[in-house]
Amino acid sequence: MNSTGASLTELGWRPFFGAQVADTELATLQPVRVMAVHRGEVAVAGENIDAQVSSFMPDSTGEEDRPTVGDWLLIDRESHAPVRLLERASLFKRRAPGDDRRLQLVAANVDTLFIVASCNQDFSVPRLERYLVLAREVNVRPVVVLTKIDLAERLESFIERAGALQPGLQVEPVNAKDPASVARLAACCGPGETVALLGSSGVGKSTLVNTMRGSDEILTQAVREQDGKGRHTTTVRQMHRLDGGGWLMDTPGMREFQLSDAATGLAEVFDDIVALTLECRFTNCSHEREPGCAIQAAIKAGSLTPARLGRWQKLTTEDETNTGTLAERKTRAKLPGKRK
Numbered sequence: 001m002n003s004t005g006a007s008l009t010e011l012g013w014r015p016f017f018g019a020q021v022a023d024t025e026l027a028t029l030q031p032v033r034v035m036a037v038h039r040g041e042v043a044v045a046g047e048n049i050d051a052q053v054s055s056f057m058p059d060s061t062g063e064e065d066r067p068t069v070g071d072w073l074l075i076d077r078e079s080h081a082p083v084r085l086l087e088r089a090s091l092f093k094r095r096a097p098g099d100d101r102r103l104q105l106v107a108a109n110v111d112t113l114f115i116v117a118s119c120n121q122d123f124s125v126p127r128l129e130r131y132l133v134l135a136r137e138v139n140v141r142p143v144v145v146l147t148k149i150d151l152a153e154r155l156e157s158f159i160e161r162a163g164a165l166q167p168g169l170q171v172e173p174v175n176a177k178d179p180a181s182v183a184r185l186a187a188c189c190g191p192g193e194t195v196a197l198l199g200s201s202g203v204g205k206s207t208l209v210n211t212m213r214g215s216d217e218i219l220t221q222a223v224r225e226q227d228g229k230g231r232h233t234t235t236v237r238q239m240h241r242l243d244g245g246g247w248l249m250d251t252p253g254m255r256e257f258q259l260s261d262a263a264t265g266l267a268e269v270f271d272d273i274v275a276l277t278l279e280c281r282f283t284n285c286s287h288e289r290e291p292g293c294a295i296q297a298a299i300k301a302g303s304l305t306p307a308r309l310g311r312w313q314k315l316t317t318e319d320e321t322n323t324g325t326l327a328e329r330k331t332r333a334k335l336p337g338k339r340k
Contacts (some may be wrong), residue, residue, distance in 0.1 A: 002167060008047055012109065012192045017072050020086050029074040029083055034067050034108075038236040042067050043238075044075065053080050061254070064093070068105035068236040069249055090138040092196065095258035095322050103260075107196045107237065107249050112141045113187045116199030116208065119152035119173070124200075126311050128165055129269060131198055131258065133315065137265030143188060145171040145197075147204035166269060174299060176207040185212065189246030194239070196249040209250050213240055259315055260322035270312045273304065287313075 007013075011033045021031060022171070022187065032046035032053075035062060042055045058067055065085060067073055072086040092106040092113075115131040117123055128144065135142035144162045148153050153172060162171045175181040186239070189212075197205045240248045255315050259266075267274050279284070283291025298304035 006045060006047075006241070009192055012043060012070075012194050012247065013072070013110075014192075016088075017086050017124070021074065024076065028077055030077045031086075032099050033239075034071040034073065034076055037067070042069075042073075043229055044073065047079075048268060051080055053082060055281055057082055058083055059084070063103040064091070064105065066105060068108050069239060069251075070110060070196070072109065076173050090140050091136065092134055092140075092198070093260070094259055100287050106251055109194060109247065110138075110140050110196040112143060112195045114143055114145045114185070114188075114195055114197045114208075116145045116147060116197055116203045116205050117158075118148040118203040119146050119158045120148055121235070122200060122202065123158060123161075125161060125165070127200065128162060128317065129311060132165060132169075132269045133262050133265035134198075134260060135265070136268040137262045139215040140196075141188075142169065143185075144169060144171045145185065145208070146171065147176045147208065149173045149175055174208070176204040176211055179211055182208060182211050186242070186244050187244075189242050189244055189248065191245030193246045194249060195246060196251065198251060205250060209240055212242060212248060214243065215335075258322055259319040262319045263323075264317075265288070266312070266316060266319060270308075270315075273309065273312050277315045 009124070013031065017031070030046055030049065032044035032049060033044045035045050036043040040055055041052050043052055057067065057069055060066065067082070067085055069188055071088065074080050074084040075082050087088060087288070088108045090110050091108050092110065094104050094106060109259065113135045115128060117128060132142055138211065146158055152158055159171055159173060163169055172185060174185065197208065202306055237251050240250065242248060276294040276298055279294035285293050295304065295309060297312055299306055299309065
């Protein structure tokens with residue numbers, strides 16, 4: 001992590017966080033940032049401190065009250081016990097895969113999101129849209145980083161398909177192994193700024209982190225040739241310091257990232273479809289066979305594709321289902337006798 005000696009400002013401290021701490025608290029409590037998450041513990045850094053502390057929060061009332069990488073905590077200056085989790089400027093979270101469906105916290109207090117996708121058969125427009133919804137929902141600037149450009153027969157096609165997802169979307173094709181190629185990404189990682197990387201396993205996130213850091217400390221693995229998919233190389237959510245003073249936040253590869261509480265992000269990424277729904281004759285239009293449906297008119301006119309409509313419908317249903325499940329879990333957690 002290389003955080004030893006970093007000031008709070010260098011770690012990403014801003015007035016937003018300072019306003020949450022009373023001067024009287026600083027006599028006994030110290031602000032620290034979570035640099036990595038381990039089982040039962042978190043690595044933290046602050047002024048003159050690098051330590052492993054318990055991840056137990058005394059006032060936790062639910063799943064979102066656990067510390068994740070990028071969080072700011074107040075810890076006791078003597079015992080280093082966590083006392084309070086500061087309000088987040090942003091939070092990436094997902095429903096856990098499988099039957100449990102618990103909430104997993106991915107990263108907090110991010111300034112820019114690098115959505116990493118590889119220029120091979122694993123490239124997926126629906127997956128990119130999903131990540132864009134997440135970024136827009138928490139008001140974090142997205143940048144699509146295209147890797148493995150040496151494998152692309154028509155690189156322009158990947159750039160066009162990614163750029164068409166939203167007007168003005170920044171798309172950066174890079175050779176993740178070439179320092180000169182990734183150098184232009186440094187503009188997104190200024191002093192005290194935090195950039196998180198999200199993408200599937202095998203897209204080259206660990207290679208990208210190694211190159212930007214000028215190090216090969218993070219293990220990398222080759223992808224399978226038959227489908228372009230890779231294994232999970234990164235297993236710990238962790239922040240890495242860059243020479244320019246910024247922070248890169250690496251996360252495990254995730255093929256499944258279920259949406260919840262993402263209505264705003266969906267409206268921004270699919271603003272064209274949302275605008276069309278307002279023009280439908282009926283407010284409860286299913287956008288299938290009703291007369292006066294602006295959605296079907298746009299499809300017939302060629303300004304909207306059935307594939308994009310289908311992706312919007314799928315993500316909207318998923319978000320509504322998971323948001324309802326999340327609300328139910330929060331309600332149950334508040335019932336008397338329930339374990340926190």
